[in-house]
Amino acid sequence: MHPHCAGLSGQWPCNSEKSQGRHFGGRHPRLPDRQQGPEGSFPPASGSRGPQWCDWRLGGCDRRQAAVQKSGATEAEGGGPSARRLTRRTARPFRGRAVCLASRPARARNCGKRGREGHMICAGLDIGGTKIEARLFDADLQATHSHRVPTPRASADAFFAAVGEQVAWLRERAGADLPIGIAMTGVVEPDTGLAQTANLPISGQPMAERLTAVAGRPLPVMNDSMALAFSEANGGAADGAAAVVGLIFGTGVAAGICVDGRPAARYGGIAAELGHCGMPARALDRHGLGLWRCGCGRDGCIEAYIPGPGLIRLAAHMGLGEIAPPELAARAAGGDAQAEAVLATWADLSAEALEILQMTIDPQIVVLGGGLSQMPGFVERLEAALPARLMPGTPRPILRLARHGDASGVRGAALLARMAAAEQPWTC
Ligand SMILES: [Zn+2]
Incomplete structure (x- = not known):
């Protein structure tokens, strides 16, 4: 190749x-x-x-x-x-x-x-x-x-x-x-x-x-x-946007960058491994969370908290035991205050991750994909949590689900x- x-x-x-x-x-x-x-x-x-x-x-x-x-x-x-x-x-x-x-x-x-x-x-x-x-x-x-x-x-x-x-x-x-x-x-x-x-x-x-x-x-x-990001910037949810981030919430968290319809130049090929950036200390302090071990061997990575396994771990940490994200969303929709608290915490932590993207890459559109993005209310929760995490006066990226789904x-x-x-x- x-x-x-x-x-x-x-x-x-x-x-x-x-x-x-x-x-x-x-x-x-x-x-x-x-x-x-x-x-x-x-x-x-x-x-x-x-x-x-x-x-x-x-x-x-x-x-x-x-x-x-x-x-x-x-x-x-x-x-x-x-x-x-x-x-x-x-x-x-x-x-x-x-x-x-x-x-x-x-x-x-x-x-x-x-x-x-x-x-x-x-x-x-x-x-x-x-x-x-x-x-x-x-x-x-x-x-x-x-x-x-x-x-x-x-x-x-x-x-x-x-x-x-x-x-x-x-x-x-x-x-x-x-x-x-x-x-x-x-x-x-x-x-x-x-x-x-x-x-x-x-x-x-x-x-x-x-x-x-x-x-x-x-x-x-x-x-x-x-x-x-490349797919969605060409005939997808971010078609025509100048600066696009594709953000996958799956078993891990990772981002891709597309500028003017083409994948952005990078130096070593690792950007944007958002999942292995550290979760901001202010977020962990706000929710009383410790430095959880990440799959990469380090502590406190974003990936330890907000992808699918991170959300399951968060629910267990907050007293709900082992519960799959769809069931968690269903219980929250049914009025379960504990499930709602878990998802609110997850959304706040995820908004911190989005804020990092906004401050470092400044995308016009963030296209969301991965298995967890199919959870009911996924985009709505992130949109609701994001404004409180952005620095005042900075532009807010548009959040959209991938148009081409898991084939994107x-x-x-x-x-x-x-x-x-x-x-x-x-x-x-
Ligand atoms: Zn890591």
Whole structure:
């Protein structure tokens, strides 16, 4: 896999140049040598006629750089009119468009069926700690088929074998090769291409090589929270918003960032691991809570308090015993004061987490996903609790549930794969 696809650390046209010069003090993963699939594969192998895998990224940067040079201004200064025009184009949110692969080799041209508007069908793998789900999407990015298998936890070999079988299922179901992206927990380090994840048996594995071995070519990989933000910013609950955070309340808590319709550039691929930021001391003091141990081995992480397991623990701590969140919500709706107190405490703690996002990222819209987000009254409780936690005078982000539900993350990965397989408006 191309390290620039892996981990989705924001290696998008022009953004990488900006970050190299402005934000990271010149340290930025260098553009790696292109990696090609085997002869006749999709994308076309080296030496084939037509665009090469990931050329759309490199080409975009090259073109913008040329425009900047032509204008006589430096990249840091933003360049002249032609450069600014290109900048506006790159900042345009992706809306999809008819793509023409006429210059691709015949076999690649046949890969990816087309819908009535010319978009390719595409697919994604949603990889979590319990299941690997393959989803096929039509040209309008609507899920049409899915196939779920348990996630092998015993070894990396078993894990990648299962991934290969799911890729084969997608190709067989589609009747051809097609763009396939992966949304998974954890990250792929931009510099090394090595996976780092707590819930899968693949930490330290070279993703590009392992995926190529089972799928025949590299597959773009996104962190699942980044994929959620990316999906919802393109045809979802945050469509058209300039700054979007996707926030997953599942077994843990994690956030992804999407700016101008594209995943935001990051340095090491870990942002925004909100769940492993510390819960503010003022919040713990307010509710008389101690420093609870987090799964990462540290104490007092946000993830220890507000995702599904955190809420269950909170209910037990407040005297309700083991109770599942849906039952807790039902009891609160039925007038149970104790259940209502637990949910009020949870909402207040969650609002503290949202306030951290607001003060550090300042999103226009926060799209909420994950299993706990399906709890009745989830958004309403957060909206009610948030104002009291915001610093006076600061803007309040809009909270929305993910429009594409539990398929949103894998939809984002599929969209990324489709975009990588086609020339994009901002690069051509
Ligand atoms: Zn932690």
